[in-house]
Amino acid sequence: MEPFDFVEIKVPAKAEYIGVVRLSISGIANRMGFTYEDIEDLKVAISEAITNAVKHGYNETGEGEITIGFGVYDDRLEVMVADHGGSFNLGDIKQDIGPYKQDDNIEELREGGFGLFLIDALMDKVEINSKYGVIVLMTKYLHEAEVGQNGDQISTSQ
Template identity: 80%
Template sequence: MEQFDFVEMKVPAKAEYVGVIRLSVSGIANRMGFSYEDIEDLKVAISEAITNAVDHAYQEQEDGEVTVGFGVYDDRLEVMVADHGGSFDLNEIKDGIGPYKNTESVESLREGGFGLFLIDALMDKVQINSNYGVIVLMTKYLDETEVGFDDDQISTTQ
């Protein structure tokens, strides 16, 4: 099995914590050797995903949490954003996750839009699991030449 480090963070579902996660992804991506432009893309994409979770997941609750997971591989960074506070069961998430397709109704995932189009444009691969709330799994490859795409933006890299 492929070796990787996994970093998991939980933050209150409040807008003021988005910057904390942006700093974290910036630090991790910088250490991995991502370019300045790629780090900026990662920060925007993760901000969109977290802001959505903050705005939509906890309209009723004051004490909601957002869980963010970073899978640090040799060739890529995988970022998971979940709008519930539980820990990630990685196998369960990967089993239940499917590709994000531009044809999907954004409203079917979450009322009020999602910023998914922007996330999809900034990241190399975007997948969605909506079994337990919404989990967005975003992948950015270190070396863009390693990314092989078929027509629906799903990486064919093993």
């Protein structure tokens, strides 16, 4: 398995903690070299995923925890949002996860799946595991690296 750093954050299932997680993803993505636009997309996507978890995972009672995991790789950032407070066993999650398809019956996963459509539009890959609560796994690639590999990169000298 390729080397990566894993950062895990647990927050109460309350909307007021979304800002804390947005700051975290912004800091991690900035350190990785993501563009401003990509960082904004990541912040919106994680906000949607957490809002979904707060609303549907705990029926807005504010009880319970949301666990957010960041897999930091050389070429991508994988973000997991789980509407239960358990720690992530990445092996288990990746084994049980499947791609999110827009024709999936969202009602089976969670009512009000609009957030998933937005997340799907902003991220490069979205996968869902609904075995234990709902876990959304979102992947965003560092696009500069991809462009560079294709040989299409425009070099500018300053």
